[in-house]
Amino acid sequence: MMNRNFNRGRKFLFFIPAAVLIAAVLGYVVMFLWNWILPEVANTGKLNYWQALGLLVLCRVLFGNFKPGGPGRGFGRRGSGMREKWHDMTGEERSRFKEEFKKRFR
Template sequence: MKWKLLFIPLILAAIAAMSGVVMWLWNAVMPGIFSGVQSIDYWHAMGLLILCRILFGGFRGRHGHHHGWHHSHRERWARWQAMTPEERAQFHKDRGIFCRPKPEEKSE
């Protein structure tokens, strides 16, 4: 329970620090690149940070996602290693329809 109580202020401090970094980067880069773009204040930077997390990142974090990909990659590799040469050839034949143009779509 103590860890959870300590975790909340750390999250809030991280959001505050990242908002400051977003504000600094925006004000240093964007007005120089695009004419008509104004500088933003701290609260607009925090809103932009939260909006970007909602649109592009979600709120789950990356640790579990990366671990899951690595685990599934190992499983696919193990299945590939267990295939016979005939099964691998059939796999390539079946998957080829997604990568090659259909005969009626070929330009001659």
Template structure:
């Protein structure tokens, strides 16, 4: 699977690995939270409700994403694609430049220059 890193430097790969690890850890923690809340609340509130295991909690998370959040994302991407296709080449380049200035510094090899105060690539965001 190809990452969004702009180059293949070790620092870039390390940063992308850390982001992926953070996402996986967040999903794991959310699954644990769902399991603990379910096991604490549901058997007490509903007669016949049983406790669930960790992987069942992850399944509930996935099912809720499919039922309540899965269909909307496709529509948003379709709208964005239509907007992109309706833009002029100059507007597209301007938007690319905006995203590159905002997000392109994640995997750049010139990070030392970025940290200097007053550097033209330093963003105070």
């Protein structure tokens, strides 16, 4: 049990520098791509590193979320309730459901 906690703490200590490194690299990638493409295409100004990092965070807030697993990965868990309902339906209930679905979404 003690060994498992030690490994968990070790992984956490590895995660912090890895997350900082990934954020730094992504900031430079955003800055490079923005400064390479957008000033000529859309007549925008150039970004410095901190602006690019802020833009990256803003995009994460607007288009993603801060839940573990990232955006769209929770669908499997939410969809599992419907999957269970589908498996519990009889053949007649399934056919009625399909017909109702076709009527509504044609």
